[in-house]
Amino acid sequence: MTTVRKIILLFVLGSTLSCSHTISPYDAPTPDYLLSKGSQQLTFLGDNERPRFSEKNTKLLYFSRNRNSHKAAQIYELDLTTNKERRVTFSDGDAFDPVYISEDEILYASTTDEIKERPLEHKVIDKKSPPSDLYMSDLYGSNIVRLSFQPGFDAEPIFVANRAHPFILFTSKRDNYSGIYRLDLKNLPVSTLSGGTSKNRTSPTLSPNLGQIAWIESEPKSSEQSLVLYDFKTKITRTLKKGEGSYRDLMWAPRSPQRLFYSVQRRGEKHYQIEYFQIEGNCTQIVFKGNDNLIYPVV
Numbered sequence: 387m388t389t390v391r392k393i394i395l396l397f398v399l400g401s402t403l404s405c406s407h408t409i410s411p412y413d414a415p416t417p418d419y420l421l422s423k424g425s426q427q428l429t430f431l432g433d434n435e436r437p438r439f440s441e442k443n444t445k446l447l448y449f450s451r452n453r454n455s456h457k458a459a460q461i462y463e464l465d466l467t468t469n470k471e472r473r474v475t476f477s478d479g480d481a482f483d484p485v486y487i488s489e490d491e492i493l494y495a496s497t498t499d500e501i502k503e504r505p506l507e508h509k510v511i512d513k514k515s516p517p518s519d520l521y522m523s524d525l526y527g528s529n530i531v532r533l534s535f536q537p538g539f540d541a542e543p544i545f546v547a548n549r550a551h552p553f554i555l556f557t558s559k560r561d562n563y564s565g566i567y568r569l570d571l572k573n574l575p576v577s578t579l580s581g582g583t584s585k586n587r588t589s590p591t592l593s594p595n596l597g598q599i600a601w602i603e604s605e606p607k608s609s610e611q612s613l614v615l616y617d618f619k620t621k622i623t624r625t626l627k628k629g630e631g632s633y634r635d636l637m638w639a640p641r642s643p644q645r646l647f648y649s650v651q652r653r654g655e656k657h658y659q660i661e662y663f664q665i666e667g668n669c670t671q672i673v674f675k676g677n678d679n680l681i682y683p684v685v
Contacts, residue, residue, distance in 0.1 A: 495541035
């Protein structure tokens with residue numbers, strides 16, 4: 387059996403990468419090709435997923451599993467200036483979906499307490515949405531604060547640094563459906579942003595000006611997926627893309643033009659490819675495509 391490893395690559399997107407109304411491929415078919423074109427392989431051990439840059443872009447946060455020292459997912463930080471990685475969490479369960487709050491603090495999800503508190507309920511665990519809660523921690527794991535206590539899946543956090551009311555947006559699976567929720571960090575109340583219906587909503591991402599939020603929406607019966615955009619000011623929900631295949635890993639580009647990066651396995655294709663959708667032009671551009679699953683884009 388061939389072992390497939392998930393490695394993290396660093397690639398500089400050129401200014402010539404532009405969007406067109408027809409889907410045109412960018413000539414970068416595989417990780418090996420990317421390495422020959424000036425990319426840098428950053429991780430070499432274990433399966434490494436969901437990277438996130440620090441505010442200064444000098445460090446990278448991600449989770450890694452299937453290492454010699456641990457099989458469960460644990461969080462690591464890589465210093466991009468020294469190419470040295472450091473393990474951050476030492477959880478009994480899985481620790482995953484990390485994001486930076488600052489240069490010294492992080493948010494992440496973990497299954498540790500959920501499994502201990504309700505062991506009989508979790509004999510068979512859903513790998514896509516395992517029972518988990520949100521945590522805040524320093525980068526050495528010495529000061530950990532549990533933020534959510536709802537039974538079920540709480541993950542995919544986004545930290546919003548509002549001075550008066552800092553909050554977290556995250557995905558939570560409640561009553562058999564996944565929705566987008568908001569957690570106020572001052573007194574920890576949780577409110578529903580988009581949930582409680584017959585559709586699953588996951589992978590929330592905020593626009594840089596905090597005026598819009600996008601997520602992946604799926605129909606449980608047909609498994610048809612859409613990319614959806616919601617405007618906080620107008621209260622209008624807009625479907626950007628629909629029925630093209632299986633989407634994942636939605637990420638808003640930090641600078642204009644307004645672009646949503648994502649991974650998609652298109653109908654009839656065997657592998658995930660990385661694309662972006664430009665909102666103003668209403669057009670799609672393939673970034674990387676090839677004979678490997680290319681996932682977890684972060685800009």
